[in-house]
Amino acid sequence: MPELVTIPCLSDNYAFLLHDAKSGKTALIDAPEPGAIQAELDKRGWNLSEIWLTHHHWDHIDGVADLVAATGARVLGADADKHRLPPLDQALMPGTDFDFAGHRVEVLDVPGHTVGHIAFYVADATVAFTGDSLMAMGCGRLFEGRPDQMWDSLQRLMKLPADTKICSGHEYTAGNISFALTIESENEALRARREQVEAARARREPTVPSLLSDELATNPFLRAHLSSVKAALHKETASDAEVFAEIRARKDDF
Template sequence: MPLEIITLPCLSDNYAYLLHNPETAETAVVDVPEAGPIREALKARGWRLTDILITHHHADHIQGVTELRAETGARVIGAAADAHRLPPLDLAVSDDDNLTVCGELAEVLDVSGHTVGHIAFYFPDAGAVFTADSLMALGCGRVFEGTPDMMWASLSRLAALPDDTMVYSGHEYTAANARFALTIEPDNSALISRSQAIGSARAAGRPTVPSRLSDERATNPFLRAGLPEMKQAVGLAGHPDAEVFAEIRRRKDQF
């Protein structure tokens, strides 16, 4: 049976994700912005938490870990490179490590840029990647600790996953990201359609994540920085991809 994945709103605009394998009765959570919504979701479904997966050290992704671990005894998994600023880890992982979570293969991807040591968890059999603040729906995280070259390399790596991969990112920023994307590519028909769908979803109180990777490639300006038409749109025709990405990120930071 496939993994069941539940999107849980936390804080003001964060998401955590529950992953449940009904055959093994194992349940994992990706990031713990706060313990309350996760505890309530587990109780409502009668699930037992076995694993806590951490993507990066920012407080709005880890501040509920200690409380939830004390309540459940769940195994805490995070990046070895970030261990000095994460809650204590039961399993420290590195780029390209493979592990079993909820009975399924999970691949660890270093996606540094937003922070150094940021990781994503890719579940190839489930067709799901948990990207937190690296690749986001119609956007990407600010480059706080890394460099534009580093972030572009991370985004390019994620963009190389299969088209039908579902991207589970860390925040509900999609409507604002769509407004920005339209300033870069106002005539992108796929982007126009997606922006309208996002507006309808938010008006109905529905999350806009996860998103399909093929849709990100077609509409997310940060993934499209290597395309000639995008380079032309930002006045950098013929320039290196990472330089174009940096210009798009600069514009978004000032948007």
Template sequence: MALDIVTIPCRTDNYAFLGHNPETGDTFLVDAPEAAPIVEELAKRGWSLKTILITHHHPDHVEGLPGILAAHTARVVGARADAHRLPPLDIEVAEGDMVDAAGEMAHVIDVSGHTVGHVAFHFPDSGVVFTADSLMALGCGRVFEGTMEQMWGSLSKLAALPPDTIVCSGHEYTQANAKFALTIDPDNPELKSRAEAIDLARSRNQPTVPSPLSLELATNPFLRAADPGIRRNLGMQTEPDAAVFAEIRGRKDRF
């Protein structure tokens, strides 16, 4: 049976996620931007939190942890490479490790780039991946600590997951990402349609996260460095994919 996934808006534009296994009754949390909405959602559903998966060290992904742990006794899982700047961890993980979360195995993927030590958690049995600020809806995280080549490698790992995988990313940036994506890939009919759907959803204050990986592969310019049309638009027909990605990311930084 697939996990029940609940998207929780936090702060001004963050998302946390609950994963609940209806067979075991166990629940995990991915990231802790803010305690109150997460604790309230757990109480409303009558769920008891057992595991907290942390993707990276930025404050808007960990600041809620003390308040959550005051209300729930849960083990905290995070990257070994980031342990020196994460809250205290009960379990340290690295790429290739697996950790039991609510009775399902989460596969750890190193997605460094936005930060060095950023990890994603892939649940292949339920077809969902929690990517935080690596792969995002119609975007990717700004490359703060790693290199462009590193970020491209991380995105390539995520792009290789099954296309029907649901991508749970960390922020509501999708409308702004769509405006930028249309400057890079203006002739993409799927992107135009998606941008219209995003505008409608946001006008109704509805989240645009999560999203299917298949949709990201078809519309997200940060996954489409090999696309001939994008390469023509950038005048980079013969450059390596990583260089095309770096140009796209640089343009987004200046957008």
């Protein structure tokens, strides 16, 4: 199984390394800044082979040029966003897959935060790199997409195996939990997760990655289809997508 490493970057971003020991290949998922990433590679004695980009925002791509110059790594990203990503060596289409050191990487279409956003699922590592689509206890703000697009994207991710590690792009978990409690204050799993997150942050530990099973049990953006959540929002007759839109709008004003 490939080894996964989480790298804190900037003030609250994360990048991730996926390393295959047999081949010696290493992939980087998103590149917020070069320094922290290169330091982690050097510490482990790993050579960077590939950079996979989830979307075009600056805090996910600003380190690409320096890392490519230093390592010669290939850059992979969405074909739909190639006009606003760093130069791509491989343009990816959602619904396809590619090989990384003998491991199948599925390219998932997850628009909403941006219209060209993609995610990467690696079954051999039980991991999904979701960028700013599905996040720990949250989802990305809808800068370009529509609520129904994001709801469709989240449903796609919800179908992954429950033990999938969700590698998202930011340390927003504590704030997201505070918001979630305004919707499901009696959710015991949510209360327990708040305690776990508070303890982790007190130790200055990342709360990312998170397990999909935990997201399904506590993340309000994945629970818009539940009758209990609809009742809490007084949206009993609304569609799932309409309830998701209401939750997103409330979070935007939180």
